[in-house]
Amino acid sequence: MTNVAIFGVGLIGGSIALCLKGKPGIRVIGFSNRESSVQKYIQRGVVDVGTTSIREAAEQADFIFLCVPVGNLQEYLEKISACKLKDGCIITDVGSTKSSVAGYARSVDLGGACFIGGHPMAGSERSGVEAASYHLLENAFYVLTPDETTPPEAVGRLTELLSYTRANIVKVDADDHDDIVGAISHLPHMIAVALVNQVRSYNERNGLYESLAAGGFRDITRIASGDPPLWRDILLDNRQVLLRLLRDWRSGMDEFAAMLETNDAEAIEEAFRQAGEFRSRMPERRKGMIHSVYDCYVDVPDHPGIIGRIASLLGNNRINLSNIQIIESREDVPGVLRLSFRNQEYLDQAIALLEESGYSVHQ
Numbered sequence: 001m002t003n004v005a006i007f008g009v010g011l012i013g014g015s016i017a018l019c020l021k022g023k024p025g026i027r028v029i030g031f032s033n034r035e036s037s038v039q040k041y042i043q044r045g046v047v048d049v050g051t052t053s054i055r056e057a058a059e060q061a062d063f064i065f066l067c068v069p070v071g072n073l074q075e076y077l078e079k080i081s082a083c084k085l086k087d088g089c090i091i092t093d094v095g096s097t098k099s100s101v102a103g104y105a106r107s108v109d110l111g112g113a114c115f116i117g118g119h120p121m122a123g124s125e126r127s128g129v130e131a132a133s134y135h136l137l138e139n140a141f142y143v144l145t146p147d148e149t150t151p152p153e154a155v156g157r158l159t160e161l162l163s164y165t166r167a168n169i170v171k172v173d174a175d176d177h178d179d180i181v182g183a184i185s186h187l188p189h190m191i192a193v194a195l196v197n198q199v200r201s202y203n204e205r206n207g208l209y210e211s212l213a214a215g216g217f218r219d220i221t222r223i224a225s226g227d228p229p230l231w232r233d234i235l236l237d238n239r240q241v242l243l244r245l246l247r248d249w250r251s252g253m254d255e256f257a258a259m260l261e262t263n264d265a266e267a268i269e270e271a272f273r274q275a276g277e278f279r280s281r282m283p284e285r286r287k288g289m290i291h292s293v294y295d296c297y298v299d300v301p302d303h304p305g306i307i308g309r310i311a312s313l314l315g316n317n318r319i320n321l322s323n324i325q326i327i328e329s330r331e332d333v334p335g336v337l338r339l340s341f342r343n344q345e346y347l348d349q350a351i352a353l354l355e356e357s358g359y360s361v362h363q
């Protein structure tokens with residue numbers, strides 16, 4: 001029996017647990033410091049067994065996943081290192097930063113166990129076990145940060161276990177990880193929050209800001225709804241990298257200001273061209289880097305009941321919708337619905353069915 005202990009069964013820990021639970025020879029143990037949370041994990045069927053005892057979870061584990069917030073990783077590594085760990089036990093984490101946790105792991109004595117940092121590049125602005133999903137990590141990149149002291153055999157065993165997540169494992173140096181993920185995840189979160197707060201302050205004087213905010217604002221600001229303490233920890237942990245990135249960001253904004261001041265139409269067009277070209281090269285159907293899944297857009301007349309009719313049409317044909325969203329809805333004009341599916345097969349079936357039923361569908 002392979003025992004996998006998960007500390008912090010929230011969005012990411014719960015999603016990993018759902019991928020591992022029920023797999024041959026695997027038993028998933030959920031740890032929480034609160035008894036009520038342990039009961040919730042068990043009732044929701046996310047883990048096989050649960051405990052509030054660090055020792056009980058750690059000492060029987062062959063794999064330990066630390067899925068607590070970044071600010072709690074040091075404390076848990078210290079507490080776990082004080083336990084009698086199994087020889088060959090692999091400890092990993094899923095934190096959004098990788099350099100600091102590698103340092104904490106080096107500073108404790110793990111005996112016959114070893115630490116390999118990890119970070120699945122998938123997630124959402126939601127948190128808690130309620131948001132966990134078996135599909136969350138599918139096709140996403142999953143970064144591992146072994147160093148020259150990590151036994152390749154241990155990396156092999158962890159990679160094999162993680163194959164149940166259907167993520168693509170990629171090895172990256174921990175410092176490089178923090179530079180790159182700082183730019184593609186942490187910086188965008190700061191920008192989204194600053195932008196929302198800028199508009200929030202205008203909205204205090206005129207509520208039309210909130211009413212008129214449409215697709216563009218929503219698309220660029222979804223991530224501003226991330227869990228505040230979770231993001232506080234991530235940003236503070238990666239602050240040296242982020243201070244440098246913010247300097248670059250400011251100079252990018254200054255360049256835009258200069259283009260406007262000098263009426264430089266060509267430079268503005270060129271900036272959009274370059275950005276559009278780079279963005280179109282990014283794989284569309286990969287979760288994580290861009291939060292794009294299997295989506296299509298349906299033109300719909302703006303009258304009540306249309307969402308229900310489309311959802312029933314798909315449901316009656318056993319096509320599972322993962323999300324449905326009105327992205328344009330004004331009185332007197334047709335609206336657009338964004339339909340999201342879990343895989344290409346559902347998307348293809350949905351497009352065929354909707355077109356057959358007379359709807360105009362775009363991708």
Ligand SMILES: NC(=O)c1ccc[n+]([C@@H]2O[C@H](COP(=O)([O-])OP(=O)(O)OC[C@H]3O[C@@H](n4cnc5c(N)ncnc54)[C@H](O)[C@@H]3O)[C@@H](O)[C@H]2O)c1
Nearest residue numbers: 008009010011012067068069070094095096123124127128
């Ligand atoms: N949210 C994302 O999109 C995302 C993506 C990849 C990685 N991560 C990383 O994954 C980790 C978990 O994030 P999440 O989004 O799953 O958050 P979450 O809030 O959904 O889950 C965190 C879990 O840790 C538990 N927890 C919090 N403090 C604890 C403590 N002191 N002791 C024990 N348990 C505690 C919570 O009860 C919860 O079950 C973080 O390190 C985060 O940086 C997040």
Ligand SMILES: O=C(O)C(=O)C[C@]1(C(=O)O)C=C[C@@H](O)C=C1
Nearest residue numbers: 096121122123124125185288291
């Ligand atoms: O899609 C989102 O909402 C996320 O915030 C996921 C996201 C990201 O920025 O891409 C956030 C934090 C992680 O550590 C990894 C992925």
